Amino acid sequence: MGRLVVVNFTSIDGVIQSPLSPDEDREGGFEHGGWVPPYSDDTVNAFMQKATVGAAGMLLGRRSYEILRDAWAEANDTEPAIAAMDRMPKYVVSTSDVDLAWPNSHIIGSDLPRAVTDLKGRTDGDLVVFGSGTVVRGLAEHDLVDEYRLLVFPLVLGAGKRMFDDRGSSAKFRLIDSVVTSSGVVILTYTREKSA
Numbered sequence: 013m014g015r016l017v018v019v020n021f022t023s024i025d026g027v028i029q030s031p032l033s034p035d036e037d038r039e040g041g042f043e044h045g046g047w048v049p050p051y052s053d054d055t056v057n058a059f060m061q062k063a064t065v066g067a068a069g070m071l072l073g074r075r076s077y078e079i080l081r082d083a084w085a086e087a088n089d090t091e092p093a094i095a096a097m098d099r100m101p102k103y104v105v106s107t108s109d110v111d112l113a114w115p116n117s118h119i120i121g122s123d124l125p126r127a128v129t130d131l132k133g134r135t136d137g138d139l140v141v142f143g144s145g146t147v148v149r150g151l152a153e154h155d156l157v158d159e160y161r162l163l164v165f166p167l168v169l170g171a172g173k174r175m176f177d178d179r180g181s182s183a184k185f186r187l188i189d190s191v192v193t194s195s196g197v198v199i200l201t202y203t204r205e206k207s208a
Contacts, residue, residue, distance in 0.1 A: 014135030015158035016071070016128060018148055019063045020175055021048050023165055027172035028145055036079060037173075044169045051165050055193040063161060064093040067100060068137030071120075071128070074106035076143035081114040103131060103139070105147050125154045145173045152180035159203045160185060166196040 021031040030036040030045030037045065072080065080097070089095040102117040104110055105127070110119060120127040128151065131139055138159075141148060151157050185202035192198050 014068060014132040015138050016132060016141065016151065016156055017063075017067075017138045017159040017161060018141045018151070018157055018175075019060075019161040019163075020141075020143065020148070021163050021165060022175055023047065023167050023169045023172075025168045025170065026174040026176065027169040028143065028175045029169075029172035031143075032083075037075070040171075040173070042172050044172065047167060047169065048165065051193075051195040051197050053193050053195045053197070055191060056163060056195070056197055056199070059161075059163070059191070059199055061093045063140060065096045066138065067096065067140040068135050069101040069103060069131070069139045070097070071103045071105065071131070071139050071141050071144070071147065073144035073147040074104055074108065074110050076147075077102065077104045077106075077110065077114075077117070080142065081111075081117075085114040103127070105144075105150075124150045125156065128154075128156050145175055148175055149177050149179065152176060152183075155181040155183055157183070157204070159201065162200045162202070164198045164200065166198075 020028050022028050029042050031048040032046065034045040084094055084097055087094045089098050098115055102114060103120045104117060105120055105124060107122045184205035186205050187200065188203050189201040
C-alpha cells in the first residue's frame with residue numbers, strides 16, 4: 013500500500029506560489045516569484061533530492077506538471093533526481109488537455125478521492141506531491157494525505173496562493189523530524205497520527 017506525501021516550499025505565511033523563478037506563476041498579479049533560491053543551501057538541496065529519488069511516483073496538478081515538465085524533461089538525466097523524475101510514473105490531475113510529453117505521464121481525471129485511493133492501493137512506496145496547491149487543498153479536504161514534508165522559508169510574502177484553505181478535514185499529524193538549515197529554512201516532517 014502506497015502513501016501520499018506532500019512536499020512543499022512555503023513562506024511563514026503559507027504562500028507556495030512561484031517559489032523557483034520570478035515568472036513561474038504570476039497569476040493574481042503575484043510579484044514575489046523566485047523566493048526559494050536565495051535560501052537554498054546544501055541541506056535543502058539534499059532533502060529535495062532524497063524526497064525525489066525515494067518517490068515511487070508523483071501526483072501533480074496540471075500547472076505544476078507543466079512547470080516541472082518544461083524545466084526537467086530535457087535536463088541532464090545523469091543527475092539522480094532528474095533520472096528519478098523521468099523514470100517514475102507521473103499522475104496529472106486535470107479535466108483539460110495536457111501535453112504529456114514527459115515520459116511515463118498519465119491523466120487521472122477529476123475524481124480525486126477515487127483516483128488517489130486506487131493509486132495508493134497499487135503503489136509500493138510514496139506518491140509525492142510537489143507544488144500543486146489546488147490538488148493539495150483537495151487532498152486535505154478528503155483527508156488523503158499521509159505525510160507532510162514542509163520546508164518553511166524565513167520570509168513573509170503577504171500575498172499569493174496558499175497551501176491550505178478552510179475546506180480541509182480535521183486530521184492529526186505527529187512531528188517525526190525537524191531540521192534547521194544554515195540559511196534559516198526549517199524542514200518539518202509530519203506523519204499521520206495513527207488512530208487508537
